[in-house]
Amino acid sequence: MKLSQTLYARAEKIWPRYLCHPFVTQMADGTLPPEKFRYYMLQDYLYLKDYVKIFAAIIQKADDFEQIRFLSGELADTIGETFRTHIPYMKRLGITEEEIHSTRPHMDNNAYTHYMLWEAQTGDVLTGLVTLLNCSWSYAYVAEKIVERCPDALRDKRYGSWFAGYVSESYRRTNQMLIDRIDALSGFIDEKTAEHLCEIFEKCCLFDLRFWDMVYAMGGN
Template sequence: MLLTDYLFNEAEEIWDEYLKHPFITEMGKGILDKNKFRRYLIQDYLYLKEYAKLYAMGLVKSDNIEDMKFFQESINGIMEDESATHITYLKNFGEKIDQLEKYKITFENDNYTSYMKGVALTGDLQDLAIAVLPCAWSYYYIAKNMKEKYGDKLEGNFYTSWIESYSCDDYAQCAKENIDFANKVCANIDDKKKEKLKEIFINGSLYEMKFWDMAYKEVK
């Protein structure tokens, strides 16, 4: 069994709860409060800035050009492709993109990104590869399921662009590359390491849930 199959099996209950989360279900139905979505986008924009730093740490920890290329391409994808959907929505909300960093990162967001950076700084390349995986993988998992469930009702849905961007073939490839990279660098690990990586993956999956909880809070 591939390591990522094992990790998914261990975290599957958490991931299935994502699909039932009111932020996700209301997006799929097109009824989510737009102010909640706007706040989520701002926080996710701030998150992506910190998330890209993790891949930058991967550049430093890599021992070969192939791995360095993976991290470099991932940074480009986060900073350019993934941020593009956020920027389009935020511009429509009247936000000035060059001023987004004036917003304060939330407690939940800071806890999650600090956890991942702590793993990346103190751990090895295997730890880092698993720390970044729940985000890259679960967004495709969520959006793919949303597309399958709500696909015939997405016309006119304000959130269609978000769903499409994370369920499209390009993002599917991004998720696959992260999965494949994790399996490659974590090949032939012993049971002790496997348990450590499981803990990192489950913690990351729980932090993802906390992020959705944060996003759904009433806007004050």
């Protein structure tokens, strides 16, 4: 069994909870209060700044140019997508440069990215990529499942482009490249290592669930 299949078996216990989370369901039916989405976009922007730093930490562990090429490409794609999509989206929501620069990450946001960075710094390339996988894979999963259930979600004037981005062919392809890379690197790992990677992935799944909770509550309890 491929490592990605084992990881997915862990995710199947948690990801369905994303689909019934009020933040996600209210995005799907267009009833999510816009101030909650603005808060999400700001916190996600801060998350992405740490996300690219995790790629940088993984690059330090790479021992051949092909690995460096792949990782550098993923890092550059993430930065490019931030400037192409995320920042313009925030501007359409009326988020100012001052808000962007003055907002600080919520402690749950910090805890999540610091955990990923620590695992990436103490592990190898495979470990680092597994820490990043849930964020990439679960967003594709959420968008796909929601659009299947509620095709009108794509046409919502406020949140439709969010779903469209994560069901796009380019996003699907990038996510699949990450999965394929993880499977290629994990071909000869032992059972103990596989279990450790599954534990990391499961923790990241739970951190993402806390992230949804945090942004829906806008940082409150």
